[in-house]
Amino acid sequence: MHHQPSKMLLLVGLLLCLTPAHALTTFPPKFQVGELDEDVVVKCNTAVPQVTWTLNGELEPMAELFAEGRTLTILGLDLPATGNYSCWAGSVLLDTTYVVVRSTPPAGKEEGMNISCQAESYSGSFRCSWRVPRFSVFRARLTRSNGSFGEWVHVAGRHGRFSASFTDPSFCPFAEELHPLQLHLEGLSDNSFLNFTIHFFIRDIVQPDPPQKLTVRQQGNQLYLAWAPPASWPLPKSYFALLYRLQYELPNGTQADKDLEGVEETSLPAGTRRVRISCRDPYASPTWSPWSAWQDVVAAQQRGPVAR
CATH class of the missing domain: 2.60.40.10 (Immunoglobulins)
Structure with missing residues (x-):
């Protein structure tokens, strides 16, 4: 020049x-x-x-x-x-x-920039992760459900990958979500600036933890499986219901699924070798929890409840 x-x-x-x-x-x-x-x-x-x-x-x-x-x-x-x-x-x-x-987001990436958010329950806390190559630092700020702004959270990344946890202290798990949360993100590279905003409801990002305390008992010739909701899931159970999906494996290796709601115990088919279970909110998020670890039925009868 x-x-x-x-x-x-x-x-x-x-x-x-x-x-x-x-x-x-x-x-x-x-x-x-x-x-x-x-x-x-x-x-x-x-x-x-x-x-x-x-x-x-x-x-x-x-x-x-x-x-x-x-x-x-x-x-x-x-x-x-x-x-x-x-x-x-x-x-x-x-x-x-x-x-x-x-900097302008790449075409088609203005809303989200590969961002993913997940909440384990209706506590108002959630975690987001995103990937934006070439940018070294980010900061993020939440617009809460009552309209107020949260503090900036500074986020360090590694190889263009970032993640951070957020909490909306004004969130009420018993109230209907009328307005989405807004998450504002700003990123810096050595010479560029990028900002974007995403909108979402907590109910749309809830993914429960796996059910816990799987227990197998035998009554006569019948096997029964009992379990408990995830420890992180809110109470009371009557208000925060869960839909459960049981997967069991038979001696020939065949696997079958069984959906259950409103119960925390069910009978198992004769000859069941092992079982695992998942859950989700039946009224909002369609996202299932991760599976619990496989539970060997014979070993479970010998050792009783197993907590994850």
């Missing part, structure tokens, strides 16, 4: 205090997002009338800059012009702003 000596300001002192552009491990205290090829004005938060500027420790920044008083204009923001802009009074660091270019 062509530089105008009368308008360019050279790098000055204390270079060790600067943060390199490639060292992002969390959100900078102050950052600014600009559009590609458009001018960006960076302001130095100081009362000093005239300041000097640095960019990523470079003596000759690869950017067209126009400085005036406490402001710096980046003429036609591009990727080489992104990074850490610091303003100085002599050798005194006054302010720092990290400048990045706004």
Whole structure:
């Protein structure tokens, strides 16, 4: 790029205090997002009338800059012009702003960016994970069911994969969900910024834990299997019902399923070798829990209840 000596300001002192552009491990205290090829004005938060500027420790920044008083204009923001802009009074660091270019989500990915959220019950707590290559840090904030904003949660990733837990303290498990939750996400790479929002109801992301305490007992010639709801599932049972799916294996290796609702015990076909069980909310989320571990029927009769 062509530089105008009368308008360019050279790098000055204390270079060790600067943060390199490639060292992002969390959100900078102050950052600014600009559009590609458009001018960006960076302001130095100081009362000093005239300041000097640095960019990523470079003596000759690869950017067209126009400085005036406490402001710096980046003429036609591009990727080489992104990074850490610091303003100085002599050798005194006054302010720092990290400048990045706004990134557009890939076509068809605006809603979700491969994000997946899951709640184990109606406690108002859930966990989300997403994958966005090239971005090193994210932060996320929940708009709660009462309309208030949660605090920003800073999320570190690994190889473009991120996950974080959230809680809506205003969530009431006994009330009808009238409005979806909103999860706002902002991500930074060394030179780009990405943000998007997803909307969902807790009832649509609930996946219970597996049922627990599988117990096999024999009464006469009949085998019976009993179980308990997941420990994380809310009470009372009469209000938070569960639909159960029993899978059992016969001596010839054949497997069969059996759906049950409103009970926590059932008979087993003669000759059953082993059983496992899953569950889901019958009125909202269609997502089944993971299967419980296979329970050997003969061993279960010998050792009694087994808690997962």
